[in-house]
Amino acid sequence: xxxYALYFALSCFGIxxxxxxxxxxxxxxxxxxxxxxxxxxxxxxxLIGLFGVTFNTSMYFEIMLLFAMVGFISTVAYAKFxxxxxxxx
Amino acid sequence: xxxxxxxxxxxxxxIGGLFGLIGSFGLVKLPDQMTRxxxxxxxxxLGVGGVLLASVLWxxxxxxxxxxxxxxxxxxLFLTAPITGLMIAKTNIHLTWRAEDLPDPGPDMHWxxxxxxxxxxxxxxxxxxxxxxxxNHF
Numbered sequence: 037x038x039x040y041a042l043y044f045a046l047s048c049f050g051i052x053x054x055x056x057x058x059x060x061x062x063x064x065x066x067x068x069x070x071x072x073x074x075x076x077x078x079x080x081x082x083l084i085g086l087f088g089v090t091f092n093t094s095m096y097f098e099i100m101l102l103f104a105m106v107g108f109i110s111t112v113a114y115a116k117f118x119x120x121x122x123x124x125x
Numbered sequence: 126x127x128x129x130x131x132x133x134x135x136x137x138x139x140i141g142g143l144f145g146l147i148g149s150f151g152l153v154k155l156p157d158q159m160t161r162x163x164x165x166x167x168x169x170x171l172g173v174g175g176v177l178l179a180s181v182l183w184x185x186x187x188x189x190x191x192x193x194x195x196x197x198x199x200x201x202l203f204l205t206a207p208i209t210g211l212m213i214a215k216t217n218i219h220l221t222w223r224a225e226d227l228p229d230p231g232p233d234m235h236w237x238x239x240x241x242x243x244x245x246x247x248x249x250x251x252x253x254x255x256x257x258x259x260x261n262h263f
Contacts, residue, residue, distance in 0.1 A: 038183070041135040045142030045176060052149030052169070059152050067158055067217040074209050075149060075165035078202065082145055084171045085180045085195065086138075094184060097194045104198050108205040115212035119219060 046086050052079050070114045077107030130186050134179045141175025144168050158217050166210040174199050 056079065059072035081100050088096035113123050151164025172236075174238040177195040215238055218227075227236055 037131050038138070038187075041138040043137045044144075047142050048142030048146040049172075049176075051202050052145050055149040055153045065158055065217070065220065067220060068161060070216070070240045071162060071165060071213050072152060073150060074213075075169050077143060078165070078169050078173055078206075079149065081198065081202070082141070082176045085173075085177050085198075087207075089180050089183050089188075092188060094189070094192055094194070097192070097198075100195075100198050101201075104201050106206075108201075108209060111209045112212055115209075115216045119212075 042086060042090055046083065049079050049083050049086070053083075061077040066118060070111060070118075073114075074107060077103060077111075079095075081107075128167050130182070137175050137179035137182065141172045141177075141179060143172070144175060145172030148172055158221065159214065162210060162214055162217070168207050170202055170206040173202055 053076060054071045056076040060069050060076075063069045063072060081103050084096050084100050084103065088094065088100075117123050145168070146162045151168065152161055155161045155164060177199050181193065181195045184195075197224030218238060230236060260263075
């Protein structure tokens with residue numbers, strides 16, 4: 037039962053990644069693209085966690101934590117660059 | 126006991142996956158740049174939270190050993206999602222609207238992002254010449 041739920045959640049987040057890719061390619065503004073990239077990194081964290089459950093290893097925890105931090109900092113850096121024209125002043 | 130646990134973990138996985146899918150579908154479907162900000166910052170974060178909670182339960186009862194590591198990521202995501210939402214909303218405001226087009230916030234109030242004490246954007250300084258021009262350090 038858990039295995040089928042895992043497959044369901046994996047396919048859900050895979051389709052969600054495709055939606056994000058669509059918004060990155062089509063998106064009319066820069067803010068849309070930044071938001072889609074942020075959502076992609078968040079969805080990817082869930083995908084890595086589901087892979088960890090599927091293969092029964094806790095090795096993926098560090099990758100998830102690094103992805104969360106890098107995704108957050110890169111999103112803030114993009115927005116800051118658009119707001120101020122500079123990331124670190 | 127085992128069946129109840131399996132049902133709980135399955136429910137968390139299915140609900141989390143559905144919320145993640147809905148959050149990203151809102152990114153495609155919603156019409157406006159600002160309304161599009163709602164879906165991923167709320168629904169997708171909740172979906173990731175559900176999936177990671179299921180992962181915590183699964184490792185605790187069926188995996189090698191119990192680990193509370195995933196809860197750390199859930200807390201980090203729940204803390205950082207409003208900040209990214211705020212930064213992207215601020216970027217959208219400064220890129221697409223000017224201060225005169227925004228709705229009136231009420232008497233004796235002003236939009237904080239356009240106030241004198243707030244950070245001044247480079248793009249606004251190009252439009253209003255009365256403000257002091259900041260030196261660029263590109």
